[in-house]
Amino acid sequence: MDTTGVLDEALQRLHGSGPERLGRLTNHAPMAVEALSARGQAGSVHRWIDLYARKLEEFPSPVEPITAANWRTALGDPRRAADWIGYFERETTDRLWRDVLAQWWPRLLPGMYGGSTHPLIRVGHAVRTLLASESTAPRLTELAHGLGYWAARHHPVAALAPLPGADSAAAALEAVPSLTERRGTFPDRLDRVTGLPVWAATTRDPAQARLRLVELVRAATHRYATHGHGDATMLVHAATAPNAVLRTLPALPPELWAASLRAAWTASAAVTAMYAPDTPVPFAAPGAITPEEVFERARIHGDEHVIKFTDTALDVADEPALTAALRSLHLSEPLR
Structure with a gap:
């Protein structure tokens, strides 16, 4: 983890952006710079x-402060992003960040599918840094931005029919039925998902839930090598979304781990x-290549999804997994 102060400088630079x-397109910069810092870059x-600066927009204007009394009416309203971020900035200033996360995780988890799962992924990057190093003001603010974005884009899925599942994550992903209609945005397509294979639904033990989540991240990462051509950008989220949950587990009470696994499976399968x-x-x-060499190639390539997916592959x-990361480089346009 970066100890030079560069990450804090970068986060402060980025927190003026929305x-x-x-x-509707996500600002990936905070996630990418965290991954670069975490990997020694x-x-x-x-x-x-x-x-990346040409893809940044100004921070949105606030509407009305969010409080403990009115938050339910603002949940899932993207117009309230600034209000939500402000709320969590106050919360993470006045309280321990782990307590804030533990309180809001079960509230936000059912809506982790909003924003194409990016708010969850941003929280996962922020939590990794906070767990690995000092809780500086910019890093706490980054967690507040991630949680606020998640609350603003909170979007649950409709009740899904349980379809025949499989014993392993890899087999369960293979059993996922493809949508017959694939036009439209992420929310449009998500509304057409009516059923998913059952996998790990009966898991209740926290330790077992964590092991299943590790298995899911591995299976989804491996699968990208052979299936990433379906959509080079969107399919990375089948791995990075559950990995964001996995990275967050150590900061959460164990009684939340099983529900986190089930939500992560739904996201990856959807x-x-x-x-x-x-x-x-x-x-x-x-040929043979080291993890460090793969990440260096991702850094040079520069695409934000390539960087984040390679970070998960490592x-x-x-x-x-390294093969899958290299596949993402081949399929994606470099950042120029």
Whole structure:
């Protein structure tokens, strides 16, 4: 983890920008710079922001302060993003951040699918930094921005029919039925998902839930190598969303872990249903390569989804995961 102060400088630089642009596209910069810093690439952070800056928009205007009495009426209202961020900035200033997270996690978890799961992923990056290092003001503010964005984009899924499942995460992902109609935005497609295979639904033990979540992240990461061509950008979320949950578990009470697993499975499986192709395309890594070399290639490539997916692949840390990361480089346009 970066101890040079560069990450804090970068977060302060970015907190003047809003969580989205063009009305619905996510600002990925805070997540990408956290990944770069966590992987020993703090020296490239400001240069990366310079390249990404054209995708940033001004911080939105507030509407009305959110309080303990009125928060329910503002949940899921993207117009209230500034209000929600302000609320969580106050909360993380006045209280321990772990207490704030534990209180709001079960409230926000059912709506983790809003914003194409990006708010959850942003929280996962923020929590990783807070768990690994000092709780500086910019890092606490980053958690507040992530939680506020999540609350503003809170979007539950409709009741899903339980379909025949499988014993493993990999087999369950393979059993996910593809949508017959694939036009439209992420929310449009999500509304068309009516059923998903049952997997890990009966898990209640926290330790077992964590192991199942590790298995899911690994399976989704591996699967990208052969199925990422369905949508190079959106399919990374089948792995990065559950990994954000996995990264957050150590900061949460264990009694929340099983529900977190179930929500993560729904997110990963829904993304698979919406974007994964029916026919895999084999992809072979070009010879032996180290995790450090793979991440260096991702840094040079610069695409925000490539950086974040490669960061997740390094968490999995096996050869198929590194192959999947290289596949993301081949499928995505570099940041220029």
